[in-house]
Amino acid sequence: xxxxxxxxxxxxxxxxxxxxxxxxxxxxxxxxxxxxxxxxxxxxxxxxxxxxxxxxxxxxxxxxxxxxxxxxxxxxxxxxxxxxxxxxxxxxxxxxxxxxxxxxxxxxxxxxxxxxxxxxxxxxxxxxxxxxxxxxxxxxxxxxxxxxxxxxxxxxxxxxxxxxxxxxxxxxxxxxxxxxxxxxxxxxxxxxxxxxxxxxxxxxxxxxxxxxxxxxxxxxxxxxxxxxxxxxxxxxxxxxxxxxxxxxxxxxxxxxxxxxxxxxxxxxxxxxxxxxxxxxxxxxxxxxxxxxxxxxxxxxxxxxxxxxxxxxxxxxxxxxxxxxxxxxxxxxxxxxxxxxxxxxxxxxxxxxxxxxxxxxxxxxxxxxxxxxxxxxxxxxxxxxxxxxxxxxxxxxxxxxxxxxxxxxxxxxxxxxxxxxxxxxxxxxxxxxxxxxxxxxxxxxxxxxxxxxxxxxxxxxxxxxxxxxxxxxxxxxxxxxxxxxxxxxxxxxx
Amino acid sequence: xxxxxxxxxxxxxxxxxxxxxxxxxxxxxxxxxxxxxxxxxxxxxxxxxxxxxxxxxxxxxxxxxxxxxxxxxxxxxxxxxxxxxxxxxxxxxxxxxxxxxxxxxxxxxxxxxxxxxxxxxxxxxxxxxxxxxxxxxxxxxxxxxxxxxxxxxxxxxxxxxxxxxxxxxxxxxxxxxxxxxxxxxxxxxxxxxxxxxxxxxxxxxxxxxxxxxxxxxxxxxxxxxxxxxxxxxxxxxxxxxxxxxxxxxxxxxxxxxxxxxxxxxxxxxxxxxxxxxxxxxxxxxxxx
Numbered sequence: 001x002x003x004x005x006x007x008x009x010x011x012x013x014x015x016x017x018x019x020x021x022x023x024x025x026x027x028x029x030x031x032x033x034x035x036x037x038x039x040x041x042x043x044x045x046x047x048x049x050x051x052x053x054x055x056x057x058x059x060x061x062x063x064x065x066x067x068x069x070x071x072x073x074x075x076x077x078x079x080x081x082x083x084x085x086x087x088x089x090x091x092x093x094x095x096x097x098x099x100x101x102x103x104x105x106x107x108x109x110x111x112x113x114x115x116x117x118x119x120x121x122x123x124x125x126x127x128x129x130x131x132x133x134x135x136x137x138x139x140x141x142x143x144x145x146x147x148x149x150x151x152x153x154x155x156x157x158x159x160x161x162x163x164x165x166x167x168x169x170x171x172x173x174x175x176x177x178x179x180x181x182x183x184x185x186x187x188x189x190x191x192x193x194x195x196x197x198x199x200x201x202x203x204x205x206x207x208x209x210x211x212x213x214x215x216x217x218x219x220x221x222x223x224x225x226x227x228x229x230x231x232x233x234x235x236x237x238x239x240x241x242x243x244x245x246x247x248x249x250x251x252x253x254x255x256x257x258x259x260x261x262x263x264x265x266x267x268x269x270x271x272x273x274x275x276x277x278x279x280x281x282x283x284x285x286x287x288x289x290x291x292x293x294x295x296x297x298x299x300x301x302x303x304x305x306x307x308x309x310x311x312x313x314x315x316x317x318x319x320x321x322x323x324x325x326x327x328x329x330x331x332x333x334x335x336x337x338x339x340x341x342x343x344x345x346x347x348x349x350x351x352x353x354x355x356x357x358x359x360x361x362x363x364x365x366x367x368x369x370x371x372x373x374x375x376x377x378x379x380x381x382x383x384x385x386x387x388x389x390x391x392x393x394x395x396x397x398x399x400x401x402x403x404x405x406x407x408x409x410x411x412x413x414x415x416x417x418x419x420x421x422x423x424x425x426x427x428x429x430x431x432x433x434x435x436x437x438x439x440x441x442x443x444x445x446x447x448x449x450x451x452x453x454x455x456x457x458x459x460x461x462x463x464x465x466x467x468x469x470x471x472x473x474x475x476x477x478x479x480x481x482x483x484x485x486x487x488x489x490x491x492x493x
Numbered sequence: 494x495x496x497x498x499x500x501x502x503x504x505x506x507x508x509x510x511x512x513x514x515x516x517x518x519x520x521x522x523x524x525x526x527x528x529x530x531x532x533x534x535x536x537x538x539x540x541x542x543x544x545x546x547x548x549x550x551x552x553x554x555x556x557x558x559x560x561x562x563x564x565x566x567x568x569x570x571x572x573x574x575x576x577x578x579x580x581x582x583x584x585x586x587x588x589x590x591x592x593x594x595x596x597x598x599x600x601x602x603x604x605x606x607x608x609x610x611x612x613x614x615x616x617x618x619x620x621x622x623x624x625x626x627x628x629x630x631x632x633x634x635x636x637x638x639x640x641x642x643x644x645x646x647x648x649x650x651x652x653x654x655x656x657x658x659x660x661x662x663x664x665x666x667x668x669x670x671x672x673x674x675x676x677x678x679x680x681x682x683x684x685x686x687x688x689x690x691x692x693x694x695x696x697x698x699x700x701x702x703x704x705x706x707x708x709x710x711x712x713x714x715x716x717x718x719x720x721x722x723x724x725x726x727x728x729x730x731x732x733x734x735x736x737x738x739x740x741x742x743x744x745x746x747x748x749x750x751x752x753x754x755x756x757x758x759x760x761x762x763x764x765x766x767x768x769x770x771x772x773x774x775x776x777x778x779x780x781x
Contacts, residue, residue: 203715205536205580213717242498242582244715248519271731272719281724281748283755290718298712299538307540307566308712309756383751430716431734 006039006055013060020067022095027070031132035140036065038147038356043363047333050217050301053360054118054150059099062151066095068132069143076129077145082479083110087126087145094148103156106149111165111189112182112228112478114157115211117150118220119323120475121354140355157227164234168195173492176201176260178245178433181209182474183266183465183481185229188237190485191264196492198237199260203244206297209268210466211474213297214289216327218334219357222296246432251440255460262488265448265456265463266481269471270430274423275319279377284311284385288320288328288424295331313420316340317388319374320424321351322471326358328422329366337420340366345373345393345406371395371406375413377421387417426471433467445470454484462488498581500573501555507633509562510604511571512547518554520546520583526611527589527706527738530556531714533580534573540566543711545608545683545737546584547637556583559607559636564760568767572774585714586737589704593620595678598670599645600626600663600692602684606637608706609683614644616681622646624677626666628684632657663688664695671699679704682741686750693741705741707732710753723749 013036020029039055040046046053057065069091077087086105093102106113120126126145127133133142156162173196177184180202192198206212207229212222233239245251245267254260272287274280291310294300298308316332318325321344329340342361344351347370351358362368369390376389392414396407429446441449441457447470448463450456456463464480466472502514520530524546533539548557562568573579589612597616601609606627617623625645629635630653641648649666650658659666663684670677680703682692689705696703709732711721721732726743730736 203582203713205533213713242580243519244582244585247584247715248523248582269717271716271734274719274729281722281729281745281752283751287719290712290720293712293718298540302538306538307534307569309540309759311755312759383748432716 003042003044004037004039006058009037009039010058010060013058013064017060017064017067022067025067030068030070031135033064033068035068036061036144036147038144040360043360043365046218047330047364050334052221053218054356056154057147057151059097059151059155062094062099062148063097065144065148066091069095070131072131076131077126077143080126080129082125082475083116083482085109085126085149090152091143091145091148094152099152099155100161102152103161106152107163107165110478111186111231113149114153114224115182115220115228116475116478117146117148117153119211119215119354119473120146121473122146123355125475157224162227162231164231165189165193167192167235170197171195171492173197173261174199174259175488175492176245176254176258176263177266178251178263179203179209179266179268179465179467180207180229180239181266181268181465181477182211183268183477183484184209184264185232186478186481187264187266187462187464187485187488188232189235190482191488192232192235192237194489194492196261196489199240200232200237201240201243201245203242204297205241207239207241209266213293214324214327215474216292216296216331218330219327244432246436251433251437251461261492262460262462264481264484264488265433265461265467266465266477267430267433267467268477269427269466270446271428272423273426273428275374275425277374277376279379279385280423282377282379282385283383284313284419285377285421285423286311288318288324288422289427291328291422292324292331295335301335310335311420313337314339315418316420316422317374317416317418318342318422318424320344320426321346321353322424322426323353323357325424326353326361328424330361330364332420332422333364333366341369341416341418342366343369343372343374343388343390345371346403347371347395350403374421378415385419385421387415388421389413390416427466429467429470453487454480455487460491497578499578500575503573503575506559506636510559510634510636511562512557512559513573514555514557515579515581516554517556517581517583518551520581521549521551521554521556524549524556524584525588526591526615527608528584528586529608529714529737530558530581530583530585531711532558532570532582534566534569536580539569539580541712541714542566542570543585543708543714545706545708547607547610548640549611556581559604561604562767565767568770582714585733587735589615589681589738591615591619595621596624596675597621598624598626598667598677598680600628600667600680600682600684600688601637602628602663602682602688603630603634604636605684605688605706606635606641609681610637610640610644612681612683613641617644617646624649624670626651626663627658628652628663628688629657630654662691664691667692667695671696671701677701681706686746686753689741690746690750693744693746697742703741704738705744706737707739707744707749708737709749710755723752
């Protein structure tokens with residue numbers, strides 16, 4: 001598809017809006033409305049800059065897209081949302097042009113809509129069960145809930161309409177939140193609303209967790225994350241930065257000596273996983289965590305300004321098929337690589353990445369080598385990466401999950417030259433807190449074991465997000481933070 | 494309750510070596526021998542710089558950091574003055590395992606003498622006899638000597654050019670000590686990787702347990718980036734959470750050194766630029 005300017009979408013939406021009379025629309029007529037595409041930066045331009053790729057709906061597009069919603073009584077979309085936003089409710093407001101009202105509906109259950117609207121895998125959550133998508137035979141035809149959510153949140157912020165959630169009267173109780181990522185921030189808000197004092201302890205120098213170190217600027221602008229964290233500060237949430245619980249202070253000391261009545265652990269992803277193939281410690285092999293942290297949090301792309309260097313790459317291999325792999329590949333492209341290839345052992349259908357990100361990566365010229373996986377990183381005489389030995393796969397019989405299993409093709413090993421390899425196959429858990437907190441139970445992967453209320457094996461200690469789930473998503477982490485907050489608020493009553 | 498990490502004192506120990514004392518009460522209270530911190534000279538563009546802790550005063554709530562201006566970032570850190578705040582995270586890494594071994598030989602090369610000092614102190618407090626080998630390129634770069642002399646049973650000084658102590662590499666007296674009867678029970682080596690590697694080679698034939706503290710590239714220092722990984726005994730280890738100390742006989746030194754050099758070209762350019770800037774600033778200071 002050729003690239004279209006925002007004005008094109010706006011005019012098309014305007015014309016279509018003028019033709020319809022909202023109140024009189026039959027479900028059939030609603031379903032006939034064109035799905036509103038997301039205006040984006042031109043791929044040829046954006047592959048060389050860090051600015052946000054998706055520009056966001058115009059108000060005409062948002063109102064037209066909102067007309068596609070059938071306002072189903074059973075609201076299957078809400079069941080698909082990890083934080084149970086009243087989706088038909090906010091879409092109704094958008095349809096009426098009451099964007100502020102729409103924002104208020106969303107804010108009842110989600111304080112970070114500008115983030116969720118951008119990074120949630122909607123096609124696997126709210127948009128998957130959407131009646132419209134089902135009727136039209138594809139999830140890509142579902143009502144574009146995520147894009148609408150983003151529109152509403154951006155409208156609110158851009159028009160200075162953001163309101164600070166109200167903190168209840170002081171309860172005299174204190175809650176420590178470990179980690180300022182999506183789980184921790186969500187938990188902090190909900191606990192603070194009840195009037196408890198909240199201190200967030202963060203090891204990095206900026207709040208946001210994966211939203212600042214991992215997800216790139218071109219997908220989630222950092223100013224936006226800072227603005228959301230700022231809202232928390234306005235609520236009276238205290239941030240203690242550069243503080244590593246487990247090292248700067250033990251978890252048990254927070255409870256026993258520092259007077260905290262409850263603790264929430266949301267420390268996120270830990271040690272990066274590697275492929276366990278020869279040559280992975282060669283110069284030029286990076287975990288996606290390292291590569292993205294250099295580029296995002298440490299701003300290595302601002303060459304000349306940033307103290308943190310980024311490896312000069314020409315030919316980059318990214319191993320993995322998730323969002324982090326897409327982010328790494330697209331970042332490498334923006335940092336000046338000539339060729340970026342994503343190697344994935346299965347096919348596009350099985351890729352866990354958000355569909356939109358895969359599409360964007362393809363548009364930007366990232367090459368996908370499906371049914372391929374490296375067996376060895378080959379080095380040169382200086383200990384630097386020279387390339388990969390790659391084994392090809394074919395799809396065999398379906399496995400227990402019903403997916404056709406990739407089977408290696410014997411003798412298909414071949415050499416592909418690369419100077420950089422980015423490994424994006426997930427994370428182990430960070431061992432710091434569990435090692436320094438003897439009675440905290442973890443599973444064999446080091447993930448903290450919690451009950452249905454996110455409570456750990458220790459009294460008054462809760463956990464959620466990637467430290468419990470392994471590598472998951474921002475929204476699932478938020479869902480866990482919210483559940484933990486409810487439990488904490490209950491025990492502190 | 495925001496903790497501000499303010500520099501309370503600063504001293505230039507040699508042309509390239511600085512000693513700063515930073516207010517960090519929690520770190521000063523928790524830290525143990527062998528641990529390190531990550532510092533940044535600002536919150537926007539600074540690199541995260543891992544530095545070992547040379548000393549701490551829990552009463553005053555300060556930690557002492559000694560660093561050499563080897564790259565752009567350490568130069569910018571050296572431009573900070575008392576009263577300025579820096580970003581500081583710690584203490585990181587595992588403390589040195591301290592017990593009564595008997596006779597411990599502690600080898601420090603250059604800036605490595607700084608992190609060695611608290612280990613010497615801790616070994617001494619645990620009832621060991623401690624021999625220190627202090628090495629540097631030249632007398633001017635020899636640091637921590639008063640502190641070492643005050644705590645060690647013996648301090649053998651060597652310099653590459655003979656301007657202080659014996660004209661020798663640290664491995665020469667180390668080999669002599671290893672040949673003693675009975676030999677040392679443990680050797681701890683901290684310094685440039687090449688020095689630690691040769692210390693390991695020196696003690697290996699004697700079968701003396703040897704620890705080295707690795708100063709790899711790292712970003713977060715908390716077990717997230719994996720940049721610090723190193724092969725130890727054939728297994729990949731993370732210096733920040735598994736180290737920083739490892740069995741020196743098991744470390745793949747060649748790999749570790751090549752990984753340290755990953756950004757050498759970029760760093761060289763930045764360093765030269767900073768060196769110039771710093772010289773200009775110093776000139777300006779002298780004039781005013």
